[in-house]
Amino acid sequence: xxxxxxxxxxxxxxxxxxxxxxxxxxxxxxxxxxxxxxxxxxxxxxxxxxxxxxxxxxxxxxxxxxxxxxxxxxxxxxxxxxxxxxxxx
Numbered sequence: 732x733x734x735x736x737x738x739x740x741x742x743x744x745x746x747x748x749x750x751x752x753x754x755x756x757x758x759x760x761x762x763x764x765x766x767x768x769x770x771x772x773x774x775x776x777x778x779x780x781x782x783x784x785x786x787x788x789x790x791x792x793x794x795x796x797x798x799x800x801x802x803x804x805x806x807x808x809x810x811x812x813x814x815x816x817x818x819x820x
Contacts (some may be wrong), residue, residue, distance in 0.1 A: 735759065739792070739801055741818030744785060746792070748807045756804040760789050769793060771800045794820040 733749040738758065744746060745761045756771040767779030767786075774793040781789065794798065794818050803813035 736803075736807065736813055736815060737815075738800075739796075739816040739818050741786075741792070741820075742785075742788060744788060744792075746816070748813065750802055750807045750810060752807070756801070758793075758800055758803075760785075771797065771804060790818055795819070 732748045735749050737745060737747050739746040743762055747759045747761070748757075749759070755777070757768045757777055758771060759768045760766065760779075762781055762785045765779070765781050765785070767789075768777050769775065769789065770777055771793070774790045776786070799814070799816045803816065806813040
C-alpha cells in the first residue's frame with residue numbers, strides 16, 4: 732500500500748506514516764520541500780533533513796506523543812487507519 736496516513740499537522744509540518752513500513756518504527760515529516768524520518772522511540776533523525784527550528788519542534792512533539800506514535804505504528808502494520816494525534820500548540 733502506498734498511502735501515507737497523516738497523523739498530525741502543525742506550523743506547516745506534516746507528520747505521516749507508511750503502511751507496512753520497514754523497521755525500526757519511525758514516522759515521516761514533510762516541511763515545504765524538506766523531508767526527514769525519525770525513530771519513534773528516540774526522535775533520532777534516521778534520514779533526510781529539516782531546518783533546525785522545525786527539527787526542534789518535531790522532537791518536542793514526539794516527546795509529548797511517543798505512546799500515540801507507538802499505537803499508530805502498530806495500526807499501520809496491520810492495515811488499520813491510525814488515530815490522528817494532536818498538533819503541537
